[in-house]
Each structure stands twice: as C-alpha cells, then as structure tokens.
Amino acid sequence: MQWFFARRYLFSRSSHSVINIIAGVSLVSVAIPVAAMVILLSVFNGFDSLIKRMYATTDADIEISRIEEPSESLRQQILEVEGVKAASFVIEGQALARYEKREVAVAVRGVDENYFDVLPISGSISQGSSELMVGESSRALITRDVAQLLSIYTTAGTNITLYAIAGSPIGSILPFSGIKSERVAVAGILQSSQQTKGAMTTPLHIAEKLFGEDKTKIYLSCTDSAEKVKARLQTALAEDVKITTRAEKNAAFYQIMRYEKWAVFFVALLVLLIASLSIIGTVIMLIVEKRDQQQTLLSMGADRGFIRGIFVREGLLISGIGGAVGLTIGIIVVLIQQFFGVISLPSASFLVDSYPVELHLTDIVAIFITFVAIAWSVSQIAANTMIKKR
Numbered sequence: 001m002q003w004f005f006a007r008r009y010l011f012s013r014s015s016h017s018v019i020n021i022i023a024g025v026s027l028v029s030v031a032i033p034v035a036a037m038v039i040l041l042s043v044f045n046g047f048d049s050l051i052k053r054m055y056a057t058t059d060a061d062i063e064i065s066r067i068e069e070p071s072e073s074l075r076q077q078i079l080e081v082e083g084v085k086a087a088s089f090v091i092e093g094q095a096l097a098r099y100e101k102r103e104v105a106v107a108v109r110g111v112d113e114n115y116f117d118v119l120p121i122s123g124s125i126s127q128g129s130s131e132l133m134v135g136e137s138s139r140a141l142i143t144r145d146v147a148q149l150l151s152i153y154t155t156a157g158t159n160i161t162l163y164a165i166a167g168s169p170i171g172s173i174l175p176f177s178g179i180k181s182e183r184v185a186v187a188g189i190l191q192s193s194q195q196t197k198g199a200m201t202t203p204l205h206i207a208e209k210l211f212g213e214d215k216t217k218i219y220l221s222c223t224d225s226a227e228k229v230k231a232r233l234q235t236a237l238a239e240d241v242k243i244t245t246r247a248e249k250n251a252a253f254y255q256i257m258r259y260e261k262w263a264v265f266f267v268a269l270l271v272l273l274i275a276s277l278s279i280i281g282t283v284i285m286l287i288v289e290k291r292d293q294q295q296t297l298l299s300m301g302a303d304r305g306f307i308r309g310i311f312v313r314e315g316l317l318i319s320g321i322g323g324a325v326g327l328t329i330g331i332i333v334v335l336i337q338q339f340f341g342v343i344s345l346p347s348a349s350f351l352v353d354s355y356p357v358e359l360h361l362t363d364i365v366a367i368f369i370t371f372v373a374i375a376w377s378v379s380q381i382a383a384n385t386m387i388k389k390r
Contacts, residue, residue: 023318026282029275030322031329034371037268038330041363044261046338046356051257058195059246060088060118060219061226062233066242070216075114081232083224086117090217091207095164097142097200099150106146106200108162110207118221121190128155128188132203139187141201147189158186162202164210182206269370276319276374283315283382308383315379316372323371327364334359 067074070089078087091110096103111132116122121130121141132139140160142152152158163181184202207215222229226245233243247254334357336342341354 022278022282022285026278026318027322027325029278030272030319030371030375031326033268033272033275034323034326034367035330035333037265037272037367038327038359038364039333039357040264040268041261041367042330042334042338042357042359043355044257044264045358045360045363048254048257048261049358050352050356051253054193054195055246055250057119057121057124057193058199059249061222061246062220062230063244063246063249064218064220064233064237064241065244066240067216067218068238068240070213070218075218077236078218078220078233081229081236083222083229083232085221085223086114088112088114088118088219089204090115090219091204091211091213091215092217093164093207093211093215095162095200095210097146097150098161098163099152099158102150104146104149104198106142106162106198108164108200108202108207108210110202110204110210112204115201115219118219124190124196125188126191128186131187132201134187138182138184138203138206140184140206141188141190142186143190143196143199144192145197146200147186152186152189155186155188159183160186160200162200162206162210180210182209265366272371273374276371276378279315279319279375279378280382282318283311283379284385286314287311287383311383312376312379315382316375319371319375319379323368323375326371327368331359331364 064078075087075089078084089112093108095106095108097106113133116130125141126144128141130141132141142150142160147153150160152160161181161183163179165179182202184206190196190199190201220229226247230243230245237243337355337357338359344354345352
C-alpha cells in the first residue's frame with residue numbers, strides 16, 4: 001500500500017511542475033556518479049587484467065627454487081603432480097652483453113628445450129626465429145631495446161659476447177680470473193615491454209657456465225589453479241624447496257592495484273553521497289506539498305509511521321530510478337568500449353590500442369547495494385525530520 005501511494009505522489013499529474021523538475025534533477029544527480037563508478041571500476045579491472053597478462057608472458061604460473069640437485073628425474077616427478085602441464089629448468093642472472101664496441105647490461109635467462117611449453121613466445125618474435133640450438137651452435141633471443149642499444153639491426157651473422165662474474169671472488173692480482181664469458185649468435189629479436197626490458201634468453205648450458213648450476217629454478221605451467229597445484233607440490237617435494245606462484249611473486253604490485261581501485265571507488269562513493277543529499281530536499285518538498293493528503297490519511301486511520309514509510313519509499317523510487325539509469329548507462333558505455341574500443345590510448349607504448357575495460361558482476365552488485373543503502377538512509381532522514389512521531 002505504501003508503494004502505491006509513493007508512486008501516485010511522485011507521478012501524479014496534479015503535482016506541481018517545480019517538484020517534478022527537482023525530482024528529475026535528483027534523479028540525474030544520482031545517475032551520473034553511479035555511471036561513473038561503473039566505468040571507473042571497469043577501467044581498473046581492464047588495466048589489472050592487462051598487467052596480469054603482461055606478467056604471464058614473463059613469469060611462470062609457479063616457480064620452484066632452492067633446488068639442491070636438479071635432474072631429469074625431479075622434473076618427471078613434478079610432471080606427475082596433478083595440474084602440472086609443463087616444467088622447464090631455468091637459470092637467471094645479470095651479465096654484460098658486448099657487440100662490437102657497444103655494451104649493455106642484460107638480464108640473462110638460460111632455459112632448456114621445454115621452456116617454450118611453459119611460456120610460449122611465438123607471438124612476440126618480430127625478427128628471426130626462436131630456435132636456441134642449431135646443431136652444436138648456441139643462439140640467443142634479445143629484446144628490441146637491447147638490439148637498439150647494441151645497434152643490432154639484423155640477426156644474420158650477429159654474435160654477442162656475454163660477461164658475468166662467476167661464483168669465485170675476483171682476484172686482486174688477476175682481476176679477470178673471476179669473470180666468465182660466452183659467445184652466442186642472435187637467433188631472434190623479441191618485442192619489448194616493461195617486464196621484458198633488457199632481457200636475453202639463452203640455452204641453459206650457457207647460463208650454467210656464466211652463473212653456476214646452483215642457481216637453477218624450475219618454471220611450471222598449470223592446467224589447474226596455481227594455489228591448488230602449489231599445495232600438491234608441497235606434499236610431493238622436499239620441504240626445503242621454495243614454491244612461489246605468480247600472484248605471490250608480484251603480491252605487492254597486485255595489492256597496490258587493488259588499493260587504487262577501491263580508493264577510486266570510495267572517492268566516487270563520496271560524490272554519490274553528496275549528490276544523494278538532493279533527495280532529502282526533494283522528499284521534504286513532497287512532504288510539504290502533500291500535507292493535505294496526509295491529514296486525509298490520518299483521518300482514515302493511518303498513523304504517522306505509515307506516512308513516513310510512504311515518503312521513505314518516495315526517496316527510494318527517485319534514487320532507484322536514478323541508480324538504474326546510471327547502471328544502464330555505465331554498462332552500455334563499458335560494453336561498447338570493451339567490444340569496439342572507441343576510446344584509444346594517447347600513447348603507443350602500451351600493448352593495446354584502446355583503453356582496456358572489463359565488466360565484473362561483483363562491482364555492479366556492490367554499486368547497487370551501496371546506492372540503495374544511501375538512498376534508504378537519506379530518505380529516512382528526510383521523513384523522520386519532517387514527520388514527527390507526535
């Protein structure tokens with residue numbers, strides 16, 4: 001019954017035009033911040049997914065380190081664990097790359113023949129091939145920024161010398177005795193990104209000679225959740241190995257992204273809260289306008305709690321319509337951007353041409369519950385202020 005009166009009061013033709021205009025303004029003031037919240041959260045979701053995809057090209061699903069004796073039997077043992085798709089031995093270290101008279105510091109990653117089953121790079125090669133071994137010849141993959149710094153414009157007949165400090169200390173009499181060097185040909189040039197900047201990929205035995213076998217890790221790709229596979233690996237392997245998922249490896253960065261997203265949510269929520277204060281004025285003016293009808297309802301046996309409920313629902317109707325309009329506009333804008341990429345990025349340094357957006361149902365539910373709670377609160381304030389118990 002209260003909803004019936006609320007709809008009649010709000011949409012009645014006998015209502016003054018000024019009240020209708022104010023109600024329309026209140027509706028718009030709610031719709032705009034709600035739409036903005038949907039769009040902003042979707043943009044953060046899009047960038048979050050984009051960054052995770054970028055890390056997925058350089059970081060394995062799971063990384064196993066502190067391995068005492070890397071062997072093929074250990075790799076087979078890991079492959080037998082449920083959820084493990086592929087496993088590769090990897091050695092990483094810093095080295096100095098020299099080509100002719102130019103030098104640049106690089107992050108070397110030595111990999112075995114199973115590496116590209118763990119981290120495929122077929123779509124990242126801009127020149128050359130990904131074959132690291134041709135017969136007995138060792139070859140390497142370099143990123144475009146390394147190629148530019150070394151002035152390498154073709155992979156044909158290009159050889160790079162790598163220098164690294166071995167595990168033994170550098171002697172004072174012969175300072176070069178602790179430095180190892182290896183020569184490799186360039187097999188291909190990869191596209192550069194923020195995660196792969198200054199990187200080089202070589203065969204595993206090259207990295208073993210430069211850095212030592214004690215730095216060996218195992219990279220895994222999974223067909224199941226990385227957290228579930230990690231739990232199974234901890235049961236199957238020795239206790240002294242260290243098992244890290246990609247999310248754990250980049251936990252600080254992911255946490256910052258979540259904090260930024262919800263910081264933007266609360267800023268938009270503050271704007272919505274301020275805009276919702278206009279509902280108080282609208283409800284108060286409706287209460288004043290319908291004063292005669294209130295007396296009629298009281299004479300028919302209605303109490304003041306019933307009348308307050310009518311005007312609380314007036315506020316919920318106004319904010320509900322505004323919120324529904326805002327949600328609809330926000331969802332339409334996000335879907336258009338998601339599928340058609342109408343708004344492009346101002347810089348060409350990103351991996352995508354348009355702003356990445358991603359619509360999450362949980363965000364829509366959170367926004368809906370939030371503006372309903374705010375609408376109910378401000379409507380209660382207006383109704384209780386104007387219609388006293390006595």
